[in-house]
Amino acid sequence: MKAEIITIGDEILIGQIVDTNSAWLGRILNKEGIDVLHIQSISDDKQSIKDAVELAFSRAELVLMTGGLGPTQDDITRETLLEYFDDELEMNEEVLAHLEQIFHKRGRKMLDINRGQALVPKKCEVLFNIQGTAPAMLFKHNGKWLASMPGVPYEMKHIVSNELLPKVRANFKLEEIKHRTITTYGVPESLLAKKIELFVDMLPSSIRPAYLPNLNIVRFRLSGRGGNTIEQELDEHMQRIVNYLGHNVVLSQKDETPAEHLMGLLKEKNLKVTMAESCTGGYVAHQLTCLPGASAVFKGSLVAYDYDVKTTELGVPEDVLLKTGAVSQETVEFMCTKVREKYNSDIGIGISGIAGPDGGTDDKPVGTVYVGVSDGTNTNVQCYHFHGERIKIIQRTSNAAYNMARKLVLGIS
């Protein structure tokens, strides 16, 4: 089954927001065995919407649209679909009751523009939006389906998972695509490809490889569709590659972030981590705390941005800071060992560097970052020279820190 995604909104085209809906939809549909072959992002413009629908119907059986269903004047999707399907509006009492309840619960007075959201096209099936005010609409047209949903991500996700997919599963025969993805650290894409060339050349035509490089990490994926044996085939091929690369290169045998992987490791070994962050400014802690269940492995982090905080809170000696600087082997060694003790944890991570754009020197240019990890017995500090803009340096540093912590926990030197 082929699907196509259409996201509507000038804010996407002028880059005021990043379209994360498509990625989420792509992931969910792929898991169901539905191939997304095209994503179109288009303007809040009637003709553009009609053209996009026409094109999508010409190459997909399931069309998912998001956006343009709000109550305000710039929201024209419903009106346009009404014209496209030659339909008319009617009041949906169930939706109206839901709207009244929402407004009552929020203690807000219901306006005419809000009430107008309960008007739905006669030909559509309403996909109930319990999280928000705009109902989603499912049109069936010459055996093909089009679902129009609000662009607000959590509303859209809830509608797809709870309203749309059960109907799709019940009406179409789906065959899942299977993937195996590993996450590697520190080997550039071309070098990785060269390393595993022989394994990749041996893949059957039913299995497709892909390299996804990002921030010193390359995810390597094998994908295939082919009945009962495909899962086993994928496992076997991937296992050979993992064995060959080894755990120094293979950060994880899953598609997960370095923080996710470390969390799993720490849970398994019942260890807790803390960190002292300077240039990463809370990002490293956030990578862990955005994951449900982080409290099982994480006690806290000290974002020691200021010189003062480094001395008073972490006890980095003034003379060390003066002699070697805040961005140095010595300072970071202090940071990781001290935060580990102070916050009473098993693993301590320390980070100090120059994220830029200012602050670089000839000696220590922007991108110079020291990362230290300690378990009380072993302490390892490394100096990195990252490139790219500020946020990329922060993100690369976070990946490096989690990879170093992983290797410390696993005893890989």
Add this chain to the structure above:
Amino acid sequence: MKAEIITIGDEILIGQIVDTNSAWLGRILNKEGIDVLHIQSISDDKQSIKDAVELAFSRAELVLMTGGLGPTQDDITRETLLEYFDDELEMNEEVLAHLEQIFHKRGRKMLDINRGQALVPKKCEVLFNIQGTAPAMLFKHNGKWLASMPGVPYEMKHIVSNELLPKVRANFKLEEIKHRTITTYGVPESLLAKKIELFVDMLPSSIRPAYLPNLNIVRFRLSGRGGNTIEQELDEHMQRIVNYLGHNVVLSQKDETPAEHLMGLLKEKNLKVTMAESCTGGYVAHQLTCLPGASAVFKGSLVAYDYDVKTTELGVPEDVLLKTGAVSQETVEFMCTKVREKYNSDIGIGISGIAGPDGGTDDKPVGTVYVGVSDGTNTNVQCYHFHGERIKIIQRTSNAAYNMARKLVLGIS
């Protein structure tokens, strides 16, 4: 001038990565007065690429493609364009010298697949990629331009800014679109629209409004194109709306995040902020520290995730924690006042809440968050009930905290 963006890669369609390139391109092109009317995301597949190019050429003068230029087997863009333009490859000595230099600098041996990246189509102009190994290509075809660039964001950005745009500016006549955007907090989209309905109805047809809601924030934008007077017209219309809404609702008169806005305010008033974060786990600090120059206004943050850390590091009394719980008015009051003193800053922010998915109770369901701000004289704590998934609750909390800090600094109660 109309442009179209084509992003190539199965990883986009299956949602393994979020396409941030398009948003960046949209923003940059819009600023230049180039309208992006369509974005297509397509598969690493020859026919899909050719069809997408054909479609793009039928509706745009400038086509920007990203992706599929890496050295590995799944990268087929160059080969496909070669067929599309009926062209052949030749070795580009300048690119080859650049590649040799990169590999030399990184201390890596150059492989045949790397050397192959210096082969470029004869008909194209090379857009030099000083940040990476894959050269970008500019094809001119029936008066229209197509640029094919690598998908690695920082490489693509550098090529567009330094290689492509200067050529576009020199060859096409561009008229900028002007925007004015304000950022409002705490008023839902429909209510905001109702509030400013009269102002919006009075807009001339040359000015277009848009509402962009996200995480308790609604950005409101006016856009217009129309010679010399448009800037002044936009300013006048927006100013009337700002005056009417007031600074309680208008968080910023620019398109900026709450953290960016607070940073500006603090710089202006020469104040420093610190925070004690529990459920946001470093995210609030990160929102500030991802901005260049944050060190001027930020001293540090204490991510007090664990019970222990709250008592030993922040001195929240055990009996307060026992009596009222870690998620309470009393605890957060301690957190914001103590971190302010301890880290010797002007403004302290304290946050404790239940981000979920676990940890909720009947009394304090998931989404219950206390945020406190203090300047030593005034301390303000508020309880919020946010909805949505874990990361959304964290992000909503961050927006609330920065808005509360803004109001404290401005003396708005």
